[in-house]
Amino acid sequence: xxxxxxxxxxxxxxxxxxxxxxxxxxxxxxxxxxxxxxxxxxxxxxxxxxxxxxxxxxxxxxxxxxxxxxxxxxxxxxxxxxxxxxxxxxxxxxxxxxxxxxxxxxxxxxxxxxxxxxxxxxxxxxxxxxxxxxxxxxxxxxxxxxxxxxxxxxxxxxxxxxxxxxxxxxxxxxxxxxxxxxxxxxxxxxxxxxxxx
Amino acid sequence: xxxxxxxxxxxxxxxxxxxxxxxxxxxxxxxxxxxxxxxxxxxxxxxxxxxxxxxxxxxxxxxxxxxxxxxxxxxxxxxxxxxxxxxxxxxxxxxxxxxxxxxxxxxxxxxxxxxxxxxxxxxxxxxxxxxxxxxxxxxxxxxxxxxxxxxxxxxxxxxxxxxxxxxxxxxxxxxxxxxxxxxxxxxxxxxxxxxxxxxxxxxxxxxxxxxxx
Numbered sequence: 256x257x258x259x260x261x262x263x264x265x266x267x268x269x270x271x272x273x274x275x276x277x278x279x280x281x282x283x284x285x286x287x288x289x290x291x292x293x294x295x296x297x298x299x300x301x302x303x304x305x306x307x308x309x310x311x312x313x314x315x316x317x318x319x320x321x322x323x324x325x326x327x328x329x330x331x332x333x334x335x336x337x338x339x340x341x342x343x344x345x346x347x348x349x350x351x352x353x354x355x356x357x358x359x360x361x362x363x364x365x366x367x368x369x370x371x372x373x374x375x376x377x378x379x380x381x382x383x384x385x386x387x388x389x390x391x392x393x394x395x396x397x398x399x400x401x402x403x404x405x406x407x408x409x410x411x412x413x414x415x416x417x418x419x420x421x422x423x424x425x426x427x428x429x430x431x432x433x434x435x436x437x438x439x440x441x442x443x444x445x446x447x448x449x450x451x452x
Numbered sequence: 453x454x455x456x457x458x459x460x461x462x463x464x465x466x467x468x469x470x471x472x473x474x475x476x477x478x479x480x481x482x483x484x485x486x487x488x489x490x491x492x493x494x495x496x497x498x499x500x501x502x503x504x505x506x507x508x509x510x511x512x513x514x515x516x517x518x519x520x521x522x523x524x525x526x527x528x529x530x531x532x533x534x535x536x537x538x539x540x541x542x543x544x545x546x547x548x549x550x551x552x553x554x555x556x557x558x559x560x561x562x563x564x565x566x567x568x569x570x571x572x573x574x575x576x577x578x579x580x581x582x583x584x585x586x587x588x589x590x591x592x593x594x595x596x597x598x599x600x601x602x603x604x605x606x607x608x609x610x611x612x613x614x615x616x617x618x619x620x621x622x623x624x625x626x627x628x629x630x631x632x633x634x635x636x637x638x639x640x641x642x643x644x645x646x647x648x649x650x651x652x653x654x655x656x657x658x659x660x661x662x663x664x665x
Contacts, residue, residue, distance in 0.1 A: 300524070301520060301523060301524070324523050326519075326523075326548065326552055327548070327551065328544075328548055329544030329545070329547050329548055330544050332510075332512065332513065333513070333516045333542070333544060333545050333548055334516075335510070335513065336510055336512075336513030336514070336515075336516035336517045336519075336520070336542075336545075337516045337517070337519055337520035338520060339510075339513075339517050339520065340485065340505075340516065340517035340518060340519060340520025340521035340522075340524070341520035341521070341523065341524050342520075342641075342645075343483075343505060343517070343520075343521050343524075343641065343644050343645060343648070344483070344520065344521040344522075344523075344524025344525040344648065345524055345525070345645070345648065345649045345653060346520070346523070346524035348520065362509075362510065362511070363509075363510040363512070363513050364510075365509035365510055366507070366508075366509040366510040366513065366517075366637075369508075369509060369637040370637030370638060370640065370641045371637065371638045371641065372637075372641055433638075
């Protein structure tokens with residue numbers, strides 16, 4: 256993967272058609288594969304997600320594993336509830352989402368947090384590094400505070416090499432201590448998008 | 453009771469408690485997830501069971517808790533017994549569940565057309581919103597609404613038939629005496645997992661590392 260320095264990334268001309276049509280980022284480095292390996296090692300059996308470009312490779316890897324049930328959600332709070340049910344039934348679950356979706360989860364987090372049920376969440380960030388869309392900023396800037404405000408443990412990570420080890424540590428924390436844990440995968444690590452491609 | 457019934461827009465005279473009791477009388481080893489409020493108290497009031505998950509938070513999440521549980525335990529029937537207000541808050545989950553089609557999942561909505569606990573405000577189901585119709589349109593192979601006692605035996609068969617099942621039952625908003633279950637989340641969690649998975653899984657011990665000879 257080409258991790259572009261945000262200082263040098265090609266900004267698209269506003270209004271150019273490809274600005275919107277090439278919105279799916281190409282995440283081609285090894286880190287999604289390494290994250291997948293951590294999830295597999297942690298014994299994850301249920302993967303729920305609201306798609307994000309930064310998670311696309313990871314979702315594909317999980318879908319290819321018959322031992323993992325991947326579930327597409329209509330909204331992120333469904334995944335919080337689903338993760339609670341999975342744990343009651345003996346399955347380990349991970350919720351994949353974009354930072355904008357964190358806002359949809361807050362009230363539902365009360366249940367796993369009050370019950371001390373493990374909940375692992377992997378959040379790809381928007382609105383916090385080299386963002387082009389100002390409408391992403393309110394939730395992107397508030398993601399960590401919102402999660403922490405209800406008692407979620409939050410691990411931000413900006414270096415690609417640190418993402419998988421952080422996911423492994425977060426899974427360990429969640430499933431061994433019964434906590435809601437979120438890894439925030441920074442926009443800087445995901446790689447800037449070349450909207451003109 | 454009379455004052456309650458003046459607020460009752462449904463023609464149904466059915467009382468909820470006996471219906472919940474009749475549904476759970478057939479549960480066998482089924483796993484039960486309640487909604488918030490009245491359905492939670494209904495399920496506890498007709499008989500406590502370690503395999504009941506009493507829901508005290510996260511309105512709109514009951515069906516998805518049941519979905520996660522159903523996917524984890526495909527050999528067990530999972531019953532979600534919730535209310536119309538709670539189900540209305542999680543309509544998207546009907547789409548998600550309809551896509552996943554867990555054959556062991558049944559969702560039963562005790563639809564009294566009111567938010568009883570908050571002062572008897574009307575819900576959308578009293579103004580024409582058809583939850584079973586929404587479930588059917590989402591793709592539930594079995595989705596029905598009953599409003600009369602004569603239809604209950606067939607609904608009961610459906611609830612324990614191939615899923616995913618969605619059954620909406622129109623009931624009176626009259627509130628029977630409520631007994632509230634325990635509220636200690638970790639206790640509810642551990643009791644459930646002990647009963648379902650066994651203590652070795654629910655509470656694993658750490659054995660001493662074997663020493664090299």
